[in-house]
Amino acid sequence: MKRELLKFGVFAILVLLAPLLFSGGYLMNVLVFVGINTMLAIGLNLLLGNAGQISLGHAGFFGMGAYISGILTATYAWNPWFAMPLAAVVVGLLAFLIGFPILKLKGHYLAMATLGLGIIVFIVFNETVDLTGGPSGLSGIPNLTMGSVTFDSDVKNYYLIWGFTLMIVLFAVNLANSRVGRALRAVHDSEVAAKVLGVNTSLLKVQIFTLSAVISSLAGSLYAHTMTFVAPASFGFNFSVELLTMVVIGGLGSVYGSFLGAALLTLLPEFLRAAHDYDIIIYGGLLMLMVMFMPGGLVRGVPDLFRKLFRRGKESGHA
Amino acid sequence: MLLRLKNINTFYGKVHALKNVSLHLAEGEIVTLIGANGAGKTTILNTISGVTPAGSGDLLYHKEPVQALAPDRIVKLGISQVPEGRQVFKPLSVEDNLELGAYLRYRNREGKSSIHEDMERIFTLFPRLEERRKQLAGTMSGGEQQMLAIGRALMARPKLLLLDEPSMGLAPLVVQEIFCVLEQLRSERGMTILLVEQNAKAALRLADRGYVLETGKVILEGDAGELIENAEVKRAYLGKDKKEIWER
Numbered sequence: 001m002k003r004e005l006l007k008f009g010v011f012a013i014l015v016l017l018a019p020l021l022f023s024g025g026y027l028m029n030v031l032v033f034v035g036i037n038t039m040l041a042i043g044l045n046l047l048l049g050n051a052g053q054i055s056l057g058h059a060g061f062f063g064m065g066a067y068i069s070g071i072l073t074a075t076y077a078w079n080p081w082f083a084m085p086l087a088a089v090v091v092g093l094l095a096f097l098i099g100f101p102i103l104k105l106k107g108h109y110l111a112m113a114t115l116g117l118g119i120i121v122f123i124v125f126n127e128t129v130d131l132t133g134g135p136s137g138l139s140g141i142p143n144l145t146m147g148s149v150t151f152d153s154d155v156k157n158y159y160l161i162w163g164f165t166l167m168i169v170l171f172a173v174n175l176a177n178s179r180v181g182r183a184l185r186a187v188h189d190s191e192v193a194a195k196v197l198g199v200n201t202s203l204l205k206v207q208i209f210t211l212s213a214v215i216s217s218l219a220g221s222l223y224a225h226t227m228t229f230v231a232p233a234s235f236g237f238n239f240s241v242e243l244l245t246m247v248v249i250g251g252l253g254s255v256y257g258s259f260l261g262a263a264l265l266t267l268l269p270e271f272l273r274a275a276h277d278y279d280i281i282i283y284g285g286l287l288m289l290m291v292m293f294m295p296g297g298l299v300r301g302v303p304d305l306f307r308k309l310f311r312r313g314k315e316s317g318h319a
Numbered sequence: 320m321l322l323r324l325k326n327i328n329t330f331y332g333k334v335h336a337l338k339n340v341s342l343h344l345a346e347g348e349i350v351t352l353i354g355a356n357g358a359g360k361t362t363i364l365n366t367i368s369g370v371t372p373a374g375s376g377d378l379l380y381h382k383e384p385v386q387a388l389a390p391d392r393i394v395k396l397g398i399s400q401v402p403e404g405r406q407v408f409k410p411l412s413v414e415d416n417l418e419l420g421a422y423l424r425y426r427n428r429e430g431k432s433s434i435h436e437d438m439e440r441i442f443t444l445f446p447r448l449e450e451r452r453k454q455l456a457g458t459m460s461g462g463e464q465q466m467l468a469i470g471r472a473l474m475a476r477p478k479l480l481l482l483d484e485p486s487m488g489l490a491p492l493v494v495q496e497i498f499c500v501l502e503q504l505r506s507e508r509g510m511t512i513l514l515v516e517q518n519a520k521a522a523l524r525l526a527d528r529g530y531v532l533e534t535g536k537v538i539l540e541g542d543a544g545e546l547i548e549n550a551e552v553k554r555a556y557l558g559k560d561k562k563e564i565w566e567r
Contacts, residue, residue, distance in 0.1 A: 179418070179425040186408050186419050193406035196368050198394030198423040198475060 004173050011169065011256065015162050019155055028154035030270055032226060035161035036219050037262035041246040042172045042255055043215030048244070049253030050176060051208045052188030053103060054111045056240050057118030061213040063125060063235025064091045065220025067132055070230050074140045075131075081144070084221040088214050095213030099206035118240050125232035137231030144225045157226045164222060168215060172255045184208060185253075249290055251297025260298040320382070321346045321479060321511050322367070322398075327376035327386075329359075329366045336362045338535040339376070344479070344511055349501070351514045351522040351543070353556055354532035360515040361403055363532075364481045367513075368400040369393045380479075395423055399477035403484055403515075405468040409457025413448055416456050416467055417441060420474025434474070441470040444500055462493035469500070479511045480504070486518045494518065498525050519556040523547045531556070 019028065044058050068087035072078040102113045125132050132138055143152045144160060151160045175181050183204060186194040191201050224230050242265060250261020268286065272279035294301025322344045329337040337359050344350050352360045365371040367378065369390040378386035380396060388396075399420075408416050418425075421434045442449035445466040451459060456467055465485055472480060482501070486494040498521060504510040516522035523529055523543045531539035531552060539551065546552050 179422065182411070182415055182419050183422055185411060185415075189408040189410060190406045192370060193402050193408065194419075195370055195390040196394070196400040196402055197420055197471065198391045199419075200389065200391040 004177060007256070008170055008173060011259075012166050015166060016159075019158055025154055028158055030266060032154060032157050032161050034263045034266045035158070035165045036223050036226075037243075037246060037266050038165050038259045039168050039219040039222075040216055040243050041250060041258035041262040042168055043212040043219070044243050045247045045250075045253065045255070045258045046172060046175070046184075046215075047208055047212040048247055049251075049257075050181060050184040050188065051205060053205055053209065054107075054244075055114040055209070055212070056111050056237070056244065057114035057116075057121070058212070058216050058243050059235045059237070059239035060118040060121030061091055061095065061216035062220040062223070062239070063121060063230075063232070064094070065217030066224040066230045066235070067125060067138070067220075068217075069221035070138045070141045070224040071131060073142050073225075074138060080142060080221075080225050084218065084225075087221050088217045091217035092210050092214040096206060096210045099209040100202075103202065103205040103209055115237070115240075118237055122232060122236050125235060132232070135232060137229055139229045141224050141228045141230065143228060144222075151226070161222055161226065164218065168218075169255055169259070172258075176253075176255065180204075245287065249287065249297060251299030251301075254297065254299040257297050257299030260302075264298065320344075321348075321380070322513075323377075323379040323382075324363070324367070325377040325379070327363075327366060327378065328374045329362055329371055330374045331362075331371070336535055337366065337373070340532075340535070340537055342530050342537060342540070344513060346478075346511055347505060347509045348528065349505055349512045349514060349526045351516055351519075351526040351529045352532060353516055353519040353522060353529060353546075353552075355555075356517075357534070358532040359535040360532055361483055362535075364400055364483050364513070364515060367393070367481060368398060370400075391423065394475055394477075397476070397478035398481065399472040399475045399479075400481040401468045401472045401483060401485065404487065405461075405464045407456040407464045407467050407471065410455060412455055413452045413459075413467055414438070416471050417474050420471035423475065437474055437476070441473055444473075444503070445470055462489050462497070465489060465493075465497060466500075469497070473504075477510075479513065482512060482514045484515055484517060486516060486521065494521060501525060519552070520547070 018031065022028065022031070040058065040062055044055060047053050047055055065087045068090055069080065069083045072083035072086065073080050098117065102110065102117070105113050126135055143150050145151065149156065151157050183194065183199045186197070186199060187201050187204060194201050246261035246265045247258060248261070249264060250259065251257025268283060269279065272282055275282055290298070290301070320343055324340055324342050327337055327340045328335065340359070340363060352363060354360055362371060366373050369388055369392070373386050376386070377384060380398065385393060385396065408419065411419070417438050418434070421437065424434060442452070447463055448466055448470060451463065456464060459467070469482070469485065485497050489497070501512055501514070502525060505512060514522055514526060523546055526543040528541065529543050529546045530537050531546065539546070539549065541549070
């Protein structure tokens with residue numbers, strides 16, 4: 001546990017110091033997105049990496065958080081600090097109720113059911129025009145404020161989002177190393193064996209699904225208040241797949257892996273912009289290479305790579 | 320009477336797997352279930368532990384009906400199962416596997432110290448596990464995994480232990496070692512054990528009583544000594560060294 005605290009401390013310091021290194025406006029904005037995506041990837045990783053349950057509908061929970069916060073604050077002039085927890089409670093309750101029937105399914109069937117859930121939510125965003133503004137989106141969402149500070153610049157938003165992200169990182173690390181985390185990994189490995197040890201597997205799966213949805217909803221609310229505008233396109237099936245890719249590329253079951261995956265998949269398209277029309281090919285190719293040569297994800301693959309390079313360097317030095 | 324099954328019927332969809340099965344276990348007894356593949360031995364254990372609940376009949380534990388309870392409630396009552404094929408959590412360390420065995424005890428806010436004491440006690444029972452306490456369970460030998468599976472079940476402090484073919488795929492010496500521990504558990508802790516076995520000879524030697532199953536029914540029951548001598552059991556389950564019977 002001490003080692004975990006040390007890791008977290010180093011990570012937190014790096015995060016807090018990053019704005020000093022990249023004070024450029026646009027990159028700060030991208031780093032805000034890295035924070036939001038890290039939260040989402042951690043939420044999904046708890047479900048997929050720890051408990052072994054897939055979800056192709058997490059963009060839906062993300063969107064629900066964003067829209068509930070957006071509508072309550074923009075249309076009904078609520079205080080964002082009240083809208084945010086309410087959105088989390090509503091999304092959590094919904095996930096809990098849907099969780100029971102859905103999580104009885106396994107493997108491909110669970111993937112299909114969550115896929116359907118995501119698509120239904122997406123259709124609701126598009127069609128309930130009076131409420132959500134439909135395909136053209138919902139604007140006029142206020143920024144969060146704290147006392148006299150309004151979070152309206154990239155640097156302020158960076159600290160706001162990463163404050164939340166760091167809390168979620170700490171929470172997820174603690175959870176993974178707890179009795180519940182062990183039980184989740186047991187469910188992942190053998191549900192029957194977990195059952196006969198007294199783990200209520202069906203309830204545990206629903207609980208982790210709910211927790212994962214609540215984290216997504218929170219990320220959604222924060223997204224709405226930093227962007228001040230939401231549109232359905234950000235919460236479609238593609239984004240669910242992108243989240244899944246972040247988790248797998250980063251490293252299943254690893255909190256810091258979630259961060260690496262989210263950072264890579266958020267930053268890479270920005271850097272590849274220089275390659276103009278070829279960016280999508282390079283992007284796809286890189287992902288393929290990573291899956292082929294780092295099946296354990298970045299969090300395990302990168303240290304291995306360094307070890308190999310270092311060893312090879314040494315050997316050639318002797319020769 | 321610790322556990323009693325009365326006219327239990329269990330189904331897998333339309334398949335009638337257990338047909339009016341009745342059996343009982345007294346406190347401190349070792350009872351074995353023997354029978355061919357598909358006779359319903361594992362199903363009986365799964366029915367007791369609540370993994371595949373009975374369709375009809377009574378399951379009484381300490382004279383209380385428990386057939387409608389979920390598996391976690393059964394564990395809480397003091398019945399632990401060592402599932403078939405061991406099913407240790409391969410990517411987890413030996414210690415983590417054992418701690419999972421105490422899953423419900425953590426929830427009851429029981430002190431960590433008593434859980435760790437139990438873990439040490441399991442290490443004295445299976446010293447080989449202690450040498451490998453940080454090792455991942457999946458990297459151990461079959462015998463060690465079986466020891467871990469038993470130790471994991473013991474971490475819940477059961478009164479009744481359900482064992483599903485602990486000898487499966489293990490060398491005779493390892494089987495002997497494991498059966499010795501079972502005997503020790505009974506004599507030192509008064510553990511009641513329901514043992515499912517293919518290895519009928521070894522099981523009957525260890526057990527006090529036995530039940531013989533065939534296609535979901537109990538066809539024979541009695542003291543282990545009697546069953547060993549029973550001609551039918553000899554023919555069907557004890558095998559080759561009883562040539563004079565099966566070549567008749």
